[in-house]
Amino acid sequence: MTERNQAGWGHRTLQSLLLLYLLLPLAATAVYAFAGDWQDTVLPKQWTLEWFENLFQDTRFLEALWNSLYLCSVSVALSLAVMIPAVFVLTVYAPRLESLMKGIVVLPYAVPGVVAAVGLIRTYSGGPIDIAGTAYLLVGAYFVAILPYMYQGIRNSLLTVSAPELMQAAGLLGAGPVRAFLTVVLPNIVPGILVSTLLSFSVLFGEFVLTNMLVGAHIQTVQVYLSRRMGESGHLASAIAISYFAFILILSMVLMKLGQLRGRRVKG
Amino acid sequence: MDSRRRLRLERRRLLRAPKGWFLVKSKKKRYRLRGWLWVLGLVPFAVMVLAFQLAPVWSMLSGSFRSDADSRWTWHNYYTALNSPFYLKAIENSLLISAYSSLIGIVVGLVCAYSVTRFAPTVRDRILMLSNMTSNFAGVPLAFAYIILLGSNGVFTLLFREWGWNVFDGFDLYSWTGLTLVYVYFQVPLSLLLLYPSFYGIREQWKEAASLLGASSWQFWRSIGLPILAPAIFGTLGILFANAMGAYATAYALVGGNYNLLAIRIGSIVSGDVTNQPNLGSALAVLLACTTLLAVSLNAWMTKRSARYLTGAAKAPPRTGPVRQRGTGVALAEAKEGTG
Numbered sequence: 059m060t061e062r063n064q065a066g067w068g069h070r071t072l073q074s075l076l077l078l079y080l081l082l083p084l085a086a087t088a089v090y091a092f093a094g095d096w097q098d099t100v101l102p103k104q105w106t107l108e109w110f111e112n113l114f115q116d117t118r119f120l121e122a123l124w125n126s127l128y129l130c131s132v133s134v135a136l137s138l139a140v141m142i143p144a145v146f147v148l149t150v151y152a153p154r155l156e157s158l159m160k161g162i163v164v165l166p167y168a169v170p171g172v173v174a175a176v177g178l179i180r181t182y183s184g185g186p187i188d189i190a191g192t193a194y195l196l197v198g199a200y201f202v203a204i205l206p207y208m209y210q211g212i213r214n215s216l217l218t219v220s221a222p223e224l225m226q227a228a229g230l231l232g233a234g235p236v237r238a239f240l241t242v243v244l245p246n247i248v249p250g251i252l253v254s255t256l257l258s259f260s261v262l263f264g265e266f267v268l269t270n271m272l273v274g275a276h277i278q279t280v281q282v283y284l285s286r287r288m289g290e291s292g293h294l295a296s297a298i299a300i301s302y303f304a305f306i307l308i309l310s311m312v313l314m315k316l317g318q319l320r321g322r323r324v325k326g
Numbered sequence: 327m328d329s330r331r332r333l334r335l336e337r338r339r340l341l342r343a344p345k346g347w348f349l350v351k352s353k354k355k356r357y358r359l360r361g362w363l364w365v366l367g368l369v370p371f372a373v374m375v376l377a378f379q380l381a382p383v384w385s386m387l388s389g390s391f392r393s394d395a396d397s398r399w400t401w402h403n404y405y406t407a408l409n410s411p412f413y414l415k416a417i418e419n420s421l422l423i424s425a426y427s428s429l430i431g432i433v434v435g436l437v438c439a440y441s442v443t444r445f446a447p448t449v450r451d452r453i454l455m456l457s458n459m460t461s462n463f464a465g466v467p468l469a470f471a472y473i474i475l476l477g478s479n480g481v482f483t484l485l486f487r488e489w490g491w492n493v494f495d496g497f498d499l500y501s502w503t504g505l506t507l508v509y510v511y512f513q514v515p516l517s518l519l520l521l522y523p524s525f526y527g528i529r530e531q532w533k534e535a536a537s538l539l540g541a542s543s544w545q546f547w548r549s550i551g552l553p554i555l556a557p558a559i560f561g562t563l564g565i566l567f568a569n570a571m572g573a574y575a576t577a578y579a580l581v582g583g584n585y586n587l588l589a590i591r592i593g594s595i596v597s598g599d600v601t602n603q604p605n606l607g608s609a610l611a612v613l614l615a616c617t618t619l620l621a622v623s624l625n626a627w628m629t630k631r632s633a634r635y636l637t638g639a640a641k642a643p644p645r646t647g648p649v650r651q652r653g654t655g656v657a658l659a660e661a662k663e664g665t666g
Contacts, residue, residue, distance in 0.1 A: 066444070068441075069441040069444045069445065072437070072438065072441045073438070073441060073442065073445070073453055076434075076438050076453075076457070076514075076518075077453065077456055077457070079511075079514075080456070080457055080460040080511075080514070080515065081456070081460065082475065083463065083468065083471035083472060083474075083475055083511070084460060084463055084471065086471060086474050086475050086481055087467070087470065087471045087474060090474050090481075096481070100485065139370075140370045140371050140374055141371065143367035143368075143370070143371075144367055144368050144370070144371035146367065147364040147365075147367035147368055148368070150364075151364040152364065162375055162379070165379065165383075166379065167622070168568065168615075168618055168619050168622040168623075169572075169615050169618065169619070170568075170571065170572025170573075170574070170589065170614060170615070170618055171572065171574060172572065172574050172589045172592050172593055172611065172614065173386070173572075173592070173611040173612075173614055173615045173618075174382065175593075175596065176382075176386055176592060176596050176607055176608055176611040177381075177382025177383055177385055177386040177608075177611070178378065178382045179596055179597075179604075180382065180385040180386055180389055180604060180608065181381050181382045181385045198374065198377060198378035199378060201374055201378060202374075202375070202378045202379045205375075205379075260462070264462065264464070264465065266465050266466055266574075266575040266578075267574045267575055267593075270575075270578075271593060271596065271597055274597075281465065281466050281575075284466050284467065284470070285466045285575075285578070285579050288466070288469075288470050288473070288579065292473075292474065295470055296470070296474065299467040299470055299471065302467060303462065303463060303467065306462045307459065307462070310459065310462065314455070
């Protein structure tokens with residue numbers, strides 16, 4: 059193991075190069091977002107917060123931000139409300155159906171967003187249920203898009219707290235299944251579900267294909283807004299990109315901390 | 327009762343036992359009531375999946391076999407997709423850029439993954455965290471960052487012109503080389519993240535044994551190391567390939583609908599930019615889905631294979647804390663492929 063802990067210069071250089079390569083686009087965007095005048099020097103001549111000021115006074119951006127937050131929250135909430143009972147029931151009462159469930163759940167993961175959008179547009183434009191271009195369609199699409207993360211997260215937390223055994227114990231003590239679920243299982247799986255909730259939220263927040271194709275003409279989210287403004291002002295677009303990234307970064311930091319806490323709890 | 331029948335009954339009882347035995351023990355009536363209850367829990371899920379997953383898939387599949395002109399059953403859409411030079415070129419372009427970017431991603435990822443396992447776990451996790459963080463930077467923001475760096479008025483483009491360097495002369499971000507470069511960027515972190523755990527399956531003792539028998543480092547990797555890593559490499563290749571095939575946002579953000587890529591073509595047919603041929607669009611979408619499904623199932627198959635190979639040291643970790651966290655990381659990185 060000692061050899062492993064002392065990586066040679068070759069390895070250090072390689073990893074530094076890798077990180078440089080990976081962080082460079084990010085750094086350039088960040089510098090650009092704060093740059094006043096940046097033409098042909100390594101770093102800008104002046105720095106400014108002008109672009110961020112403009113951005114947060116731009117009502118269309120604020121509207122897009124609101125749309126993003128609102129649509130993602132609604133979809134994640136809906137997914138929680140639908141998935142927790144479903145996965146719970148499958149894990150505890152009908153483990154035989156789990157392989158079927160896995161097949162359903164892995165599909166959105168293997169099918170690209172473009173393909174999903176084609177099917178959704180076909181089904182819901184015209185015909186008996188005409189909800190093309192509305193938020194309803196997008197929420198449905200988002201629900202399917204986060205299925206894999208939600209399923210995995212909820213199932214793992216149920217197995218971690220041994221939900222079937224908890225139900226048995228609660229049943230022995232006289233609690234009915236609904237009461238046992240609400241008062242025993244649910245409080246215990248909340249920390250685990252929190253992680254998959256945040257993960258799903260950040261996935262949806264960065265979603266572009268479905269949003270652009272399904273509702274892009276009517277509803278703009280942060281990603282769609284960014285793609286529309288990219289050609290106009292580089293500085294403004296970098297300010298959007300950096301704000302977006304900062305938000306996602308905070309989300310993933312929280313996610314990681316939660317993961318660590320949980321890991322420690324499971325170990326201890 | 328003959329013994330075989332008893333054994334079978336006993337086995338059935340044992341199999342059923344952990345699955346909520348209190349249901350079996352309680353009175354028959356209550357059991358039935360609860361049986362009802364659990365089905366109720368599945369209803370909303372079934373409705374949502376049926377409405378937003380299965381119905382669209384069915385509509386797309388059936389539509390792809392219907393003519394755009396008179397909606398009769400036909401193979402014509404697939405015939406057009408696979409025979410028109412335009413769409414054939416789009417398929418070819420998509421396959422090529424996916425193959426190139428995943429191969430480069432695999433090679434870079436492999437080297438970096440080996441190197442990252444040489445560090446102490448804390449340093450390793452920090453490097454992986456940073457690389458993982460950048461995988462959030464996919465799709466539209468990524469395309470934009472590359473325009474800032476290497477676009478026609480990009481920072482590097484201008485700087486190098488100013489300094490008189492001509493390494494980037496003749497480089498065009500909006501060309502195929504440029505697009506491949508951007509694709510590689512989002513493939514590398516994913517490949518690194520998926521590949522590095524398998525390096526822990528190669529034990530130091532094997533290297534020592536090989537070198538005692540006179541093998542050089544190259545010989546060790548060629549005849550022992552790489553064959554052991556092969557399932558992981560091919561599996562990751564599948565994921566990367568599917569990732570690139572489905573990528574839409576990056577190319578779309580770079581030059582709008584101008585690239586002749588399969589995903590871009592499908593997008594513009596369906597959103598009605600060019601022509602109104604929804605059924606042809608469906609056929610192309612089915613073809614695209616087939617390639618990604620194939621690539622992902624290659625990964626599933628390879629994972630099964632490598633699980634058979636890797637024993638002991640390599641299998642032990644996935645129960646402890648830090649690995650749990652890594653699981654989230656993998657999920658997060660893989661999540662980005664939809665936006666890539």
